[in-house]
Amino acid sequence: MKIVVCVKQVPDTAAKLTVENGKAFWGDAPLIINPWDEYAVEAALMQDGADVIAISMGSESALDALKHALAMGCNEAFLVSDPALIRADSQATAKTLAAAIQKIGSVDLVVFGRQAVDSDGGITAAQTARALGWPVLSLASSVSAGGGTVKVTRSMEEGQQMVEGQLPAVVSVVKDIGEPRYPSFMGIRKASRAQIPTWTLADLGISAPTSVVHWPELISPPSREVICEIITGDSPEQIAATLADKILAEKVI
Amino acid sequence: MSNKVFVYVDQFKGTALPTSWEVVGVGRTLADQLGGTVSALVIGQNVENLAQQAIRYGADEAMLADNAVFADYRAEPYATAVSKAAADAAILLFPTTTSGREIAGLSAMDLNSGVLTDVTALELQDGKIIATKPVYGGKLLSKVTCDATPQIITLRTRAFPMPEVDPSRTGVVNRFDSSVTEASVTTQVSGYTQVEGGVSLTDANIIVSGGRGVSNNSKLSPPAGMDDKQAEIWRAQEGFRLVGELASVLGAAVGASRAAVDAGYIPYSHQVGQTGKVVSPSLYIACGISGAIQHQAGMRTSKTIVAINKDGEAPIFKLARFGVVGDLYDI
Numbered sequence: 001m002k003i004v005v006c007v008k009q010v011p012d013t014a015a016k017l018t019v020e021n022g023k024a025f026w027g028d029a030p031l032i033i034n035p036w037d038e039y040a041v042e043a044a045l046m047q048d049g050a051d052v053i054a055i056s057m058g059s060e061s062a063l064d065a066l067k068h069a070l071a072m073g074c075n076e077a078f079l080v081s082d083p084a085l086i087r088a089d090s091q092a093t094a095k096t097l098a099a100a101i102q103k104i105g106s107v108d109l110v111v112f113g114r115q116a117v118d119s120d121g122g123i124t125a126a127q128t129a130r131a132l133g134w135p136v137l138s139l140a141s142s143v144s145a146g147g148g149t150v151k152v153t154r155s156m157e158e159g160q161q162m163v164e165g166q167l168p169a170v171v172s173v174v175k176d177i178g179e180p181r182y183p184s185f186m187g188i189r190k191a192s193r194a195q196i197p198t199w200t201l202a203d204l205g206i207s208a209p210t211s212v213v214h215w216p217e218l219i220s221p222p223s224r225e226v227i228c229e230i231i232t233g234d235s236p237e238q239i240a241a242t243l244a245d246k247i248l249a250e251k252v253i
Numbered sequence: 254m255s256n257k258v259f260v261y262v263d264q265f266k267g268t269a270l271p272t273s274w275e276v277v278g279v280g281r282t283l284a285d286q287l288g289g290t291v292s293a294l295v296i297g298q299n300v301e302n303l304a305q306q307a308i309r310y311g312a313d314e315a316m317l318a319d320n321a322v323f324a325d326y327r328a329e330p331y332a333t334a335v336s337k338a339a340a341d342a343a344i345l346l347f348p349t350t351t352s353g354r355e356i357a358g359l360s361a362m363d364l365n366s367g368v369l370t371d372v373t374a375l376e377l378q379d380g381k382i383i384a385t386k387p388v389y390g391g392k393l394l395s396k397v398t399c400d401a402t403p404q405i406i407t408l409r410t411r412a413f414p415m416p417e418v419d420p421s422r423t424g425v426v427n428r429f430d431s432s433v434t435e436a437s438v439t440t441q442v443s444g445y446t447q448v449e450g451g452v453s454l455t456d457a458n459i460i461v462s463g464g465r466g467v468s469n470n471s472k473l474s475p476p477a478g479m480d481d482k483q484a485e486i487w488r489a490q491e492g493f494r495l496v497g498e499l500a501s502v503l504g505a506a507v508g509a510s511r512a513a514v515d516a517g518y519i520p521y522s523h524q525v526g527q528t529g530k531v532v533s534p535s536l537y538i539a540c541g542i543s544g545a546i547q548h549q550a551g552m553r554t555s556k557t558i559v560a561i562n563k564d565g566e567a568p569i570f571k572l573a574r575f576g577v578v579g580d581l582y583d584i
């Protein structure tokens with residue numbers, strides 16, 4: 001069974017972000033593999049007899065995310081990189097990833113993370129599926145693929161939905177899938193030596209997909225003008241009573 | 254150019270998710286500015302009453318696809334129906350729910366447009382929406398626009414007001430043929446397990462949340478025969494039972510930090526934060542939560558935050574309106 005995992009390179013979530021001229025800066029904080037995509041790699045590696053291939057669309061720096069995926073145990077990796085893809089929106093990303101999946105060929109399952117922690121979009125999995133004409137089973141907390149079908153349990157607002165789909169299919173996964181494995185020593189050595197092929201749009205045989213979504217400007221959120229009032233009192237009961245009065249006086253409830 | 258605004262009504266087994274009505278309210282405001290109309294999209298089985306409800310919340314008409322093929326939510330047939338009904342929309346709005354996000358993404362592909370996800374504010378300039386959405390886990394905000402039509406937008410739950418119901422409002426319910434057949438759908442739903450009752454986190458007006466601190470109740474003595482780890486979890490679960498009791502008295506939902514979830518005190522569905530749910534209740538009570546940046550990503554936009562923590566230096570106090578420095582179990 002051939003499985004493709006889509007991984008994105010993003011700024012570390014612990015990085016301190018600043019805005020200059022409407023763009024985000026994170027100083028010398030490292031770029032990392034999108035934390036959600038580690039769960040996606042884990043979900044792919046968990047499947048029996050899987051040949052797992054990681055792909056990423058991005059600049060050269062995204063090679064590190066692919067190396068991380070290789071170190072975790074993926075067999076192969078490909079980077080899609082092209083100047084025409086700078087500031088691609090999720091629709092353009094989906095079309096590009098779909099073309100790369102088609103170039104890889106005879107893929108049974110594609111696994112995505114829940115969302116990228118930079119754009120917080122959470123729609124690329126569904127959109128790639130639509131571009132491929134395959135079904136999407138999103139937010140899976142368990143995935144089991146084999147025998148021409150994939151079974152997942154999805155986390156929705158109302159509870160868990162058990163769904164089965166025909167392969168080929170696309171899934172996105174959430175944390176419940178299980179903690180991502182740490183790269184092994186052997187894995188890291190193998191990954192550091194790996195030559196990761198880079199494909200341009202011409203290699204994929206498509207012209208640059210147009211991006212219609214733009215983000216002209218980033219801003220720092222207004223800081224919360226709150227002064228914390230520490231409630232004190234002689235006894236816990238008195239503190240609780242004062243707190244309750246204060247909360248009611250704020251008229252939020 | 255069309256000046257039609259379409260809004261998607263998200264429902265589960267015939268009950269609308271309340272945030273759908275917030276979306277109808279935004280649709281109404283935008284349509285009034287455009288001099289256009291609001292059409293509510295209602296898809297499911299036995300859901301005609303939701304079409305009527307959408308009208309009472311402010312829609313002019315409803316487009317209804319009521320069919321056995323829509324009995325269970327499945328992304329592909331739902332999106333196909335939406336794309337067909339809303340093909341000539343100027344603006345297509347969804348709540349940022351699991352299904353709302355997904356259908357928005359799929360329909361954007363069908364209709365050759367794009368999606369602005371999880372929007373918290375928007376304005377209309379010459380027919381074009383300039384939206385604001387949190388990015389990088391809420392650490393920054395981004396202005397976003399969509400050049401194609403329909404402009405497809407998902408709205409964050411509780412970021413927009415709940416409109417008033419007008420019981421006397423009337424409008425037409427148009428049943429439309431989605432042309433989706435069971436044979437064309439390649440997925441099947443084989444079952445559900447519903448979440449344990451109580452108030453849903455994202456809809457809640459009040460949230461009582463517990464962190465690692467909840468396990469730290471020295472006054473409780475665990476049953477004999479437990480090792481330290483079991484005793485800690487037992488203490489925490491007892492603690493969360495108290496949190497739950499407080500929540501049910503207040504009509505609140507129960508939240509938790511990742512540390513509490515990872516330690517096995519409470520299921521993941523309760524986790525608030527960057528890797529959990531994003532909430533913005535009127536009142537958020539944080540008990541024994543330090544307020545790490547990743548936790549803040551999920552609750553920063555709450556109106557009033559109350560923190561109870563024995564460490565007066567905990568970062569949560571920087572966000573809180575009221576704080577109590579002390580042992581949770583004394584208060």
Ligand SMILES: Cc1cc2nc3c(=O)[nH]c(=O)nc-3n(C[C@H](O)[C@H](O)[C@H](O)COP(=O)(O)OP(=O)(O)OC[C@H]3O[C@@H](n4cnc5c(N)ncnc54)[C@H](O)[C@@H]3O)c2cc1C
Pocket residue numbers: 013035463464465466467469470509510511512513524525526527528529530540541542543544545546547548551561562563564567579580581582
């Ligand atoms: C990629 C990534 C994603 C993450 N996503 C999330 C997320 O989505 N949500 C999330 O919450 N975290 C997330 N985290 C984890 C986050 O960084 C923190 O580790 C976590 O939020 C800490 O939880 P806590 O506040 O319960 O625990 P702690 O930081 O251990 O705080 C416990 C607090 O309880 C207080 N306390 C202890 N006993 C008592 C008592 N008896 N009475 C009163 N106060 C007491 C202590 O003073 C302390 O401040 C993420 C981390 C990473 C790296």
Ligand SMILES: Nc1ncnc2c1ncn2[C@@H]1O[C@H](COP(=O)(O)O)[C@@H](O)[C@H]1O
Pocket residue numbers: 006007008034036037040055056057058090093097111112113114115116117119120121122123124125
């Ligand atoms: N540039 C990219 N390259 C590879 N995968 C991506 C890229 N962007 C997004 N993805 C995948 O799509 C998921 C959702 O991303 P998003 O819709 O941007 O939040 C991520 O978790 C990744 O699995």
